[in-house]
Amino acid sequence: MDYPTALTPENTLFILLAFEGPDRYSLAGGLGTRVTELSETLARRGYPTHLIFVGDPQLPGTEERLDGRLHYHRWCQWISQYYPGGVYQGEEEKLYDFTESVPGFVAEHLAAPAIAAGRTVVVLGEEWHTAEAMCRVSDALHNAGRRGRAILFWNANNLMGFHRINWGRLAFTTTITTVSRYMKHRLWAYGVNPLVIPNGIPARLLEPVDPALVQRLRQIIGPALFLFKIGRWDPDKRWNMAVAAAAQLKALGYPVRFLVRGGVEPHEGEVLHNAQQWGLRVQTVPASGRTLSDCLAALEGAARSEADLLNLKFFLPESFLRGLYAASDAVLANSGHEPFGLVGLEVMAAGGIAFTGATGEDYAVPFENAVVLDTDDPAEIVAGVLTLRSAPALAARLRQNARQSAARFTWENVVGLLCQKLEFVGRRSGVLPPLTAAPAGHGG
Amino acid sequence: MAREIVIYLVVHQPRRLKLPAQPIPRGARPPDIERCLFDERLNERYFRKVSQRCYWPTVRLLTELVGQGLHLAIGFSVSFLRQAERWDPALLQAFQGLVRQPQVELVGVEPYHSFLPLVDLGAFSDRMVWMRQHLAALFGRSVRVTDTTEMCMSDPIAHALSVAGFQAGLMDGREWVLGWRQPTYLYRHGRLRLFTRHYQLSDDVGYRFSDRRWPGWPLDADRYADWLTWAAGEVVVLGWDFETFGEHHAAETGIFEFLRYLVRAVQARGGRFVTPSAYLDTHPEGGYDLPLPAFASTWAGSGGMEFFLGNAAQQALFQLMLAVYHKARLTGDPALLDLALWLLQSDNLHLIQWFGRSGPEAEVSAYFTPREWWELGPNGIISEQQRVYQNFLGALEYYLPDQPPIPPDGSLPEPLAERVFG
Numbered sequence: 001m002d003y004p005t006a007l008t009p010e011n012t013l014f015i016l017l018a019f020e021g022p023d024r025y026s027l028a029g030g031l032g033t034r035v036t037e038l039s040e041t042l043a044r045r046g047y048p049t050h051l052i053f054v055g056d057p058q059l060p061g062t063e064e065r066l067d068g069r070l071h072y073h074r075w076c077q078w079i080s081q082y083y084p085g086g087v088y089q090g091e092e093e094k095l096y097d098f099t100e101s102v103p104g105f106v107a108e109h110l111a112a113p114a115i116a117a118g119r120t121v122v123v124l125g126e127e128w129h130t131a132e133a134m135c136r137v138s139d140a141l142h143n144a145g146r147r148g149r150a151i152l153f154w155n156a157n158n159l160m161g162f163h164r165i166n167w168g169r170l171a172f173t174t175t176i177t178t179v180s181r182y183m184k185h186r187l188w189a190y191g192v193n194p195l196v197i198p199n200g201i202p203a204r205l206l207e208p209v210d211p212a213l214v215q216r217l218r219q220i221i222g223p224a225l226f227l228f229k230i231g232r233w234d235p236d237k238r239w240n241m242a243v244a245a246a247a248q249l250k251a252l253g254y255p256v257r258f259l260v261r262g263g264v265e266p267h268e269g270e271v272l273h274n275a276q277q278w279g280l281r282v283q284t285v286p287a288s289g290r291t292l293s294d295c296l297a298a299l300e301g302a303a304r305s306e307a308d309l310l311n312l313k314f315f316l317p318e319s320f321l322r323g324l325y326a327a328s329d330a331v332l333a334n335s336g337h338e339p340f341g342l343v344g345l346e347v348m349a350a351g352g353i354a355f356t357g358a359t360g361e362d363y364a365v366p367f368e369n370a371v372v373l374d375t376d377d378p379a380e381i382v383a384g385v386l387t388l389r390s391a392p393a394l395a396a397r398l399r400q401n402a403r404q405s406a407a408r409f410t411w412e413n414v415v416g417l418l419c420q421k422l423e424f425v426g427r428r429s430g431v432l433p434p435l436t437a438a439p440a441g442h443g444g
Numbered sequence: 445m446a447r448e449i450v451i452y453l454v455v456h457q458p459r460r461l462k463l464p465a466q467p468i469p470r471g472a473r474p475p476d477i478e479r480c481l482f483d484e485r486l487n488e489r490y491f492r493k494v495s496q497r498c499y500w501p502t503v504r505l506l507t508e509l510v511g512q513g514l515h516l517a518i519g520f521s522v523s524f525l526r527q528a529e530r531w532d533p534a535l536l537q538a539f540q541g542l543v544r545q546p547q548v549e550l551v552g553v554e555p556y557h558s559f560l561p562l563v564d565l566g567a568f569s570d571r572m573v574w575m576r577q578h579l580a581a582l583f584g585r586s587v588r589v590t591d592t593t594e595m596c597m598s599d600p601i602a603h604a605l606s607v608a609g610f611q612a613g614l615m616d617g618r619e620w621v622l623g624w625r626q627p628t629y630l631y632r633h634g635r636l637r638l639f640t641r642h643y644q645l646s647d648d649v650g651y652r653f654s655d656r657r658w659p660g661w662p663l664d665a666d667r668y669a670d671w672l673t674w675a676a677g678e679v680v681v682l683g684w685d686f687e688t689f690g691e692h693h694a695a696e697t698g699i700f701e702f703l704r705y706l707v708r709a710v711q712a713r714g715g716r717f718v719t720p721s722a723y724l725d726t727h728p729e730g731g732y733d734l735p736l737p738a739f740a741s742t743w744a745g746s747g748g749m750e751f752f753l754g755n756a757a758q759q760a761l762f763q764l765m766l767a768v769y770h771k772a773r774l775t776g777d778p779a780l781l782d783l784a785l786w787l788l789q790s791d792n793l794h795l796i797q798w799f800g801r802s803g804p805e806a807e808v809s810a811y812f813t814p815r816e817w818w819e820l821g822p823n824g825i826i827s828e829q830q831r832v833y834q835n836f837l838g839a840l841e842y843y844l845p846d847q848p849p850i851p852p853d854g855s856l857p858e859p860l861a862e863r864v865f866g
Contacts, residue, residue: 024856028857030864078476078479079469079476082469082471082472082476083470085856085857090470092467093466096464100466230860230861231864261861263860264857264858315860315861316861316862316864317862
């Protein structure tokens with residue numbers, strides 16, 4: 001889908017502000033992936049794009065990519081050198097430095113020359129860490145008489161840090177956006193009404209998963225119901241609900257193989273304890289390497305056991321992960337609170353059957369392209385799994401529809417939508433010229 | 445009638461703290477600690493403003509006036525000199541040119557404009573020796589007479605200056621110190637001879653010149669020259685901030701014209717400008733005994749340390765000054781001790797004198813508080829200022845000899861999968 005837009009690569013400069021970014025050091029949640037892919041998509045479309053993020057202190061302070069259209073600015077490196085544990089270590093120190101130094105740089109060194117060259121400047125800030133910086137960018141542009149040439153969007157990907165945002169100031173200086181209608185409604189509680197621009201996925205994730213890999217995984221798992229869940233060990237992810245559903249299926253006489261991949265969080269202990277109490281045999285599965293064959297070998301070895309729940313303790317490369325998505329009977333992305341639910345969308349892109357929650361997953365339509373869970377009752381998962389098991393045609397249709405639905409959320413499409421929203425705000429605020437009247441006689 | 449007049453000007457710019465306080469990274473090296481403590485952008489902005497309004501026009505005028513009979517003494521804080529070196533080297537050269545004139549005497553000032561004399565007398569004496577060597581190298585002039593910080597003087601300070609090798613010091617001529625004596629004579633305490641600033645006549649210009657509510661307004665050079673030459677005694681010592689000219693009193697008040705005609709007006713009444721050293725040379729045995737109290741006097745406010753330590757916020761900050769200085773000493777790291785000395789700068793107490801107070805002194809104090817800080821509100825300024833010191837105390841932790849090394853909690857967390865981080 002290609003939207004016509006007044007914001008062209010010739011007349012627009014994009015500047016993205018985020019704590020997270022493309023460096024391994026800067027990847028912590030989904031934000032790093034989001035800004036990496038968003039900035040790359042903009043640059044591939046031809047827009048000159050700058051991404052300012054808390055970068056790896058060992059890498060160059062600035063870097064050009066994509067024939068000079070994409071510029072990385074690694075910020076806070078002088079602080080990060082003291083905090084090798086990643087982007088959020090030394091968070092307060094970095095926040096101060098980012099807030100204090102980024103606005104002047106953006107206003108004077110990026111925006112000013114672009115505006116002087118006749119461009120419209122678009123500044124996109126992500127998450128609470130950039131909220132005050134965005135306000136100050138606006139102030140700096142205003143003080144320099146350039147605010148009328150810039151569109152500023154600040155985006156909320158989740159609810160974290162909201163207590164530290166001056167909402168009145170932020171809403172006055174920027175246009176607030178978020179990633180789902182659920183988030184829009186949550187933000188109403190803060191007295192703001194954001195625009196909704198969904199998250200995206202790279203187009204490569206829509207490529208079909210290798211059928212041979214799917215077949216191999218199904219062979220490894222055997223005839224049991226194949227369930228999979230990935231995410232931090234966080235109660236919001238409703239791990240206990242998922243484990244209870246697996247236990248209920250087993251109790252109903254359906255053999256289960258439930259593969260889980262969690263993080264390092266202590267909630268794991270509670271979940272696995274519950275799994276055992278509810279009758280699931282649990283086994284930890286390490287791997288000797290990070291390749292697809294390492295992962296398959298590890299899984300094959302573990303599957304020879306009698307375990308119902310295989311707790312994967314190794315990094316899952318994208319090919320293996322997508323194979324699991326496609327091969328599973330159900331991928332339990334059953335969060336109780338999900339601003340957008342990127343995992344569910346990626347499952348759908350792989351042709352998997354996503355069992356999503358019912359919060360930010362706007363892309364999921366019940367029994368059209370996914371199973372949408374309205375409650376935290378494990379029986380709802382059980383019912384969904386057994387329904388699909390009894391109706392293979394329905395399951396196949398869901399898988400097919402899922403891929404089609406996911407295709408609407410490629411970054412290419414999301415950027416098109418973003419430009420539409422920018423154009424709307426730009427015209428309303430006078431940054432862009434107003435729409436002209438329809439030609440005489442048009443529309444009767 | 446006093447026929448001899450000493451004019452002393454002190455050139456100083458504070459090294460302002462960075463507010464709100466910037467958190468200091470764990471284990472930060474001294475240069476990175478330094479960038480968290482001080483707001484150099486703010487300092488540059490103020491320096492450039494004052495440079496344009498005051499330093500350049502005044503130094504040009506004084507250079508002109510020394511050729512017409514003006515003699516004067518001038519002191520520089522290293523705080524000012526560092527800023528000038530960094531942001532306006534040509535200005536520093538202009539000052540060097542002024543100081544090279546034989547009619548101009550270079551006077552010492554506590555280098556960082558700090559309250560080190562109240563904190564560590566021995567270290568203060570050593571720093572004053574260092575200052576004398578530093579100024580000699582920078583200006584090519586030797587220093588015989590010295591100020592301290594805010595003209596602080598007491599019995600212990602006077603002895604520290606003697607030990608450091610100075611022949612004379614400058615102090616404020618307050619009644620509570622002088623008693624029955626007049627400020628218009630040369631005094632001595634031990635081996636140190638003392639010039640006592642005539643604070644009423646000084647403040648007529650320093651504080652009151654542009655005050656339209658003052659009965660003496662408008663003050664012209666002729667009338668002021670009358671007051672100077674009519675004063676009973678032998679020598680009138682006038683001490684002013686250099687920034688009196690063009691900054692405390694804007695050019696529009698007529699302050700530059702006042703200064704320009706003052707030289708001629710004094711000469712017309714038989715008065716003579718002298719430098720402190722010239723006066724000492726012509727009075728080699730001069731100096732009446734002056735007992736000095738253990739409590740320091742100052743030229744600020746009503747002349748006692750209550751201007752700097754008179755409210756709870758100042759007392760708390762002074763305790764933090766003591767803490768950072770002594771903890772920095774425990775580290776044995778000269779770079780950290782240097783930062784602690786900067787944090788002893790008197791201005792940090794001066795500019796919160798207004799806390800819980802009102803009236804003219806509070807107005808003066810509030811005038812020196814950077815206007816950018818007022819967004820924090822009065823309580824916010826106090827708490828953030830304290831936080832700068834507390835952050836520094838925390839940063840020193842890693843340099844203490846009895847501390848274990850910083851734990852290497854530095855590995856990046858393993859992502860769950862490609863593209864899935866949480």
